[in-house]
Amino acid sequence: MTNPTNTRTIVAALIPPRVVITNKGPYLLQTRGGCRDEAFVLGLLAWMIMDWCARRTVEMSLNFHVLNALPVPDPGEGHPVRDRVVEIAGRLAAVDDRFADWARNVGVPVGSVNDRKAKDDLIAELDACVAHLYGLDEDDLAVLYSTFDARRPDRYAEHHAAVLVHFRRWSAAISR
Template sequence: MLGFYFPSMVDYVTQFSTNTLIQVYSAVFGTIKLMGDDTLKNKLEEIENSHPSIPYFIKKRIVSDNLYGIDIMEEATEIAKLRLFLALVSSANDVEELEPLPNIFAGNTLIVSQQFTKKDELLFVVSVLNSFACDFIIRQKVTAHCNMFYVYQLPVPRLTKNDRNFNDIVQRAAKLICTTPEFDELAQEVGLGSHQQGVTDEAERAKLRAELDGMVAHLYGLTEDEFSYILTTFPIVNATVKEAALSAYRSFVPMFGNSELVSC
């Protein structure tokens, strides 16, 4: 398997190899069902009971264990493998078919993060990175490609739970995120309780997002004129969304006062 410098060749070779191997696996599985070997039948039954989709299992097994390649750049083969896994995921007919993928090398374009030991700090960072203010900053650096080097250079306010406004931001983010039982553990860890305290009403969610944008703008020390200008640089965002963010900014003026830019 060649690296990512020849994507069309990679696609051709891997598609041919994968289709051939799928036929081989399918033939083997079919033969086992017709044979009288109880050991093989039990093994096949174990596989079928452990995986929601046998076709997905076969393709994942092929990508993980049956395709090999070399390139002058080690990361090239890893990126080629990533392309195959992305194609694998996109081939699933239902989300229930998906299974965890193995760890792979990540280039500086693939967005990954280190494990946050404190989930409240993770929610705070997510809130900042998704704000109009932070979006505006990174767009001053990016031309056509958002490289992770740009992300590393972003000035992100450094708040912890001992800082003013930290918990207000975390709780709003938690209400937006924790809306299903899968997020109960996160909700408990950040003090929300459970997904039942999450917000699903669209109008209320829009209000929470506007408040987050208004608060983050204050953390960056933006004046109303500066924040208003930043909002004008998002032409495809609905005007009511931008008006709500600016209104929220104004409502938080008494809370933030004339506070200076938080250390970044």
């Protein structure tokens, strides 16, 4: 169950092997691609723009009709920003040895994000990278973060500031 006043509408997670899940939420089953593609999609779904888009239509529960309508950019293998999304999402998802095989296929270490500060910084960089893939600019990010929580427009101000640091760094890197 979800609604616009919850903290997040889309809660994306990598499910470890041999774990049963219920039918309460939509899940994606890989039919093609590899673990790096899974990490990329996980990185997109974990980003606040997906949540922001979903909040425009979701009232009580996320379903495949909403999920399938969300935009998914893909610049293709080898794009530096896409590769960084894969790395960050992989590191954030591979929290323990249950994900060892998957992490090896993605090319990331298991359990490498152990403190809150490092995790928050990676999430901010993930948001910045995905913003670039969607072609957003700083004004778009300002709208996104100031309207994400209608009751508290300043709720994500600190996160927004951290995202801008990475966004500007990536802007400089990809414009070379």
